[in-house]
Amino acid sequence: MTTVSICLVGCGGMGSRHVQGFARLLRSGMSNVRLVAVCDVRADNAERVAGEAEALLGYRPKIHLRIEDAIADPEIEAFDVVTEAFSHLAVVLPALEAGKHVLCEKPLALTVRSCRLLIDAAKQSGAVLATAENYRRDPTNRLAKAVIDSGVLGDIHLMMQ
Numbered sequence: 001m002t003t004v005s006i007c008l009v010g011c012g013g014m015g016s017r018h019v020q021g022f023a024r025l026l027r028s029g030m031s032n033v034r035l036v037a038v039c040d041v042r043a044d045n046a047e048r049v050a051g052e053a054e055a056l057l058g059y060r061p062k063i064h065l066r067i068e069d070a071i072a073d074p075e076i077e078a079f080d081v082v083t084e085a086f087s088h089l090a091v092v093l094p095a096l097e098a099g100k101h102v103l104c105e106k107p108l109a110l111t112v113r114s115c116r117l118l119i120d121a122a123k124q125s126g127a128v129l130a131t132a133e134n135y136r137r138d139p140t141n142r143l144a145k146a147v148i149d150s151g152v153l154g155d156i157h158l159m160m161q
Contacts, residue, residue: 001032004101007076009067009091010083011040011049014105018082019049023056036075039064067091071098078128081105089114092129096121101128 006022008015015038025031035053038061040046046063054060064070070079071094078101081091088109092102096118108131109115122129148156 003031004033005036005075005077006033007037007039007064007070007073007079008035008049008061009039009070009079009081010105011038011042011045012082014082015040015045015049016052018080019053019056022053026057033078035061037062037064037070037073039067039070041065067094071095071100077101078103080132082132085110089117092118093121096125096127096129099125099127103130103132105132107131 008018008022019035022031022033022035025033035057038046038049038053040049043063043065046065050060050063062073064073067090070076079092079095081088081095081102081104083091083105085105085107088104088107092104092109095102102122104118109118118129121127147153
């Protein structure tokens with residue numbers, strides 16, 4: 001299994017949660033990712049999350065304070081972007097244009113036009129672009145999808161929550 005070197009971009013609360021996810025994945029024995037760097041415009045946040053990663057993963061990822069520096073880092077193959085939604089386009093687009101793979105927290109971008117720019121950049125560079133949509137992977141929702149796909153409910157014309 002090939003290991004992908006990842007940089008976590010955004011070291012706030014969600015960044016901490018993603019580091020915990022990387023640690024759980026590592027403990028599962030099925031991890032094919034290595035958190036090699038963290039990136040945040042606030043040095044204190046980046047230092048804190050790098051310290052959390054060191055405690056949970058057993059090594060300290062390097063720190064970048066500018067997305068441009070992280071993109072230029074030859075060790076980084078992919079980005080896990082957990083910044084505020086308004087910054088997704090400014091962070092994700094240059095990463096994709098550089099051929100780096102990106103997992104971006106929801107929403108992918110704030111407008112349909114911005115989303116299309118990101119999708120087009122991924123297609124152009126051959127990089128993988130994915131949105132982290134946790135509800136899709138929730139066990140309850142996966143069961144609901146399986147039930148619908150099985151046809152046991154017949155044709156569904158309306159669903160209300």
